[in-house]
Amino acid sequence: MEFNIGFAQVSQLTGYQLCAIGAFGVVMSTFTRLYGKRPVFVVSILFCLAGTIWCGVAKSFGSLVGARVLQGVGVSVWESIMYSATADLYFVHQRGSRMAFFGLCASGFGNLGPLIAGVVAEHKGWRWCFYILNIFMGVAVIGILLFGWEIMYKREESLYETDTLAMMSVSSSPIPIPFRMRLTYLRPAILKWKASSRRQ
Secondary structure (H helix, E strand, O other): OOOOOOHHHHHHHHHHHHHHHHHHHHHHHHHHHHHOHHHHHHHHHHHHHHHHHHHHHOOOHHHHHHHHHHHHHHHHHHHHOHHHHHHHHOOHHHHHHHHHHHHHHHHHHHHHHHHHHHHHHHHHOOHHHHHHHHHHHHHHHHHHHHHOOOOOOOOOOOOOOOOOOOOOOOOOOOOOHHHHHHHHHOHHHHHHHHHHHHHO
């Protein structure tokens, strides 16, 4: 290889990226709760684009590792919050098929990348893998900037919380779990009663 490194070091390029994805996934998920999904999506795709450009022009192995880590920070968003984005877009009874379709595409088409990259690297050189990817990244940046609207709606007080099983002190309540699950169904009525009490 160009940098005179072995197969183990080549494998580390993927390992460092995966470590960045795992480390920053929780951070990016928290940012979406604070600032919304659109700003995080925009920043993440810019990180991906910058990391991919950096990979294509890297002059040393250390520089290439840094570029892969930057890519991992950007990719962490797409690995951590896509299922919650699906929950923002669809009703509960519609989410299953959409999530299954996304999982199929992510796992299925994701395996095509190494196959295509192998052919490109063999005939054009490994840098061309990133040059070609930059084209798709540029299109993705434009698409997200123009059509990536905010999808998260923040409610001051949710009347119908369907994403959690029990909202009434599950860990600390002395009430047995079956009764707590039944009380959860009363939550909308309780919240409506509180709202009417405040108006009075």
